[in-house]
Amino acid sequence: MSALLRIENLRVEFPGATAVEDVALDLHENEVLAVVGESGSGKSVTALAVLGLLPSSARAAGSIKLDGRELLGLPEDELRAVRGARIALVFQEPSTALNPVERVGWQIGEVLRAHGVKDKRERRGRVGELLEQVGIPPERARDYPHQFSGGQKQRVVLALALAADPDVLIADEPTTALDVTVQAEILALLRELQRTRRLAVLLITHNMGVVADLADRVAVMRDGRVLETQDVRKLFAAPSTPYTRELLASVPRLGRRERTERQISDGIPAFAVDGLVVDHPGRPAALDKITLQVAPGEVLGLVGESGSGKTTLGRVAVGRLRPSAGSVRLFGTDLTGLGRAELRVLRRRIGVVHQDPAASLDPRRTVLDSITEPLDVHQVGSRAERVARAEELLEQVRLTKEHGSRLPRELSGGQRQRVALARALALEPDFLVADEPTSALDVSVQATVLELFSELQDLHGFACLFISHDLAVVDQIADRVAVLRDGHLIEQGPAAQILTSPSTPYTRALLDSAPIPDPDAQRTRHHLKATA
């Protein structure tokens, strides 16, 4: 069988750097080829090169053939005829892929018109069909993008991509911006569309679970090169390169941690809320009657999808947000009616780690300045002592003194997050609030940061509110887990119990939605779902 899309010897250069080198990929009809890699591996650049959508500063060489026809170097107007009609693209972020001021039906109609459907009535009929195929009622063609949820928008984007009946679909991280339960739905839809239309899908992703769920074959990319291309089962069963092995090993999996039940002291809880309500006028409560506590030295994993209120609870915990009702206690002190000075004293005992380390470090301060900042704020010791402490912390997060003089942008994402962690630990806090601390990181980096986090937690013994959307991550870290949904506390309990035998259907759904990085297990799951 000859390949539908054949990439050979592809090389893409940007001024001063080579993004992609010596890439060869074959994509056959009715096949899903996943291209996996971490950020900077060149997977997106490869996809853009296929469509001739590289930025003007980039230079591509090599060969990209569709049905034996060379695409590289094709004039713009001929390429336009290929885009959409033969090869369609689905982007990561559905909200920016749609024009906010036009009705979705019109947007799909435009694609049809561009590809030769001139009759208005015929177009309307086709738009309805397409929407129906992606599971959106046809009458919603008259709605605007903002009237759809994130998952629905991604469905519309899929309809848009399929409008001109392409043979090849390039999906660049199609589910990364979505919650797990929605991701599961979109993956199911993608699978169904691929089968019924016999599409060739080039799936770009960093998520091994998504690969296991959807792919027939997998190409692993690193630093602009393809390391190996394998059948999906073979890859997961016996990866042939050390990098792939390492990559697979760093993917967090549920139930892999051998759990040592730690003795949690019964002292005054580091953080406790009772009947906590946070609401904004005219909207449903962001948090509704939440009662939970974090014991000293305990790690509580707070899990929920976007909009569940988990970040709001994190802000309440550091005293950044006042509750509308209920009590919030930090180390036994009620925060209600506390003045700024008193709050400051309490904040000395709290550390905070944010989601995006690139944004949570002041771009103009050196790493050392950032780490000493909490010490400066609370005027701990002399300048020399602060610097010494910061250097000690740098060492604890496995960075060197030399990193101290650098600016945040001179560090990698993982290094930045370690700096943020060092800063949070500078005052030896008794309570740490970490809001999605690893979500912005690549899996292999995430694995090392999580490991480091566990070590530091053992070393310092701080209590922690660990906020995450990823159950597998929480499983590695947390002693107890609390599940939030739409501002309600669904359930809480020991991690082992919640993550293996949850008592609510919602938690069950969360556990089942996250794709497991194991093709066979994923297939069994689909089978069970189909028969059920």
Next chain:
Amino acid sequence: MTTATLKAPARPRAKRGALRGGRGLVGVVLVGVVVLAGLLAPLLAPFSSQEQIPGANLLGASGTHLFGTDEVNRDVFSRVLYGIRIDLFICLVAVPAGALLGGLVGLVASQTGPSDVVAQRAFDVVLAFPPIILGIGIAAVTGVGVLPVVCVVIGAEVPLFGRLVRAATLKVRELPYVDAAESMGASRTWVLRKHVLPNILDSLIVQLALSASGAVFISSAMNFIGIGVRPPEPSLGGVLADAMAQLGANTMYAVGPLAVIVVLVLGFQLIAQALVAARRGEAS
């Protein structure tokens, strides 16, 4: 991603580099020449600014009188050189004063809701007066002189800097690293001093350059219509105003001071543009 990490170690000093070449350099040279001419006026000027030269009435440009002479036999070139001093003095006093005052008001405005409303409406009121009309009004109270000019320039700068600082502060304050600082117990003043100020400095410097060009323009205009520096003290606008009646007799009488004003305004504008461009390049 790869390109970003590759570029990271080389950290160009964009701000200073911007003025070392291209239009930035041209701007610096233009402004520098005029400033030097003003500073060295006592050395460069062939005559004193008030000296009435016998027999030299409305002479055209020549080797002895570069810009010719005026209707009361004074050397125009010398008067222009001395005139630069007063214009630069107004710029150097009024622009920083306006920036400081406006910046402070902007900072206060960004802190609480009510103070914001009051400051914003006050800015609206000040901006509602065209600078020249404002100047005439102030001159009616204080009398003609340097004071109303300084007041008008300050009045024009305060809302500009106020709004700039307010907007930049509000933007920076929403960033996670400020949130991080506040969560670790940092006070408002700490956040302003350590995070907000260093991060809005760039836009302030650009605005200073722009404002300087505006101030030259305003002060020249006010001197031109006669509510600024009192004659016979020379100023660029004042000399230009006197020249209007004598255009037929000595063209350089008007072109000389006008050229200096144009060079100054253009120079400051070029500097501002180069800084803005450098900042954009840095951001991308």
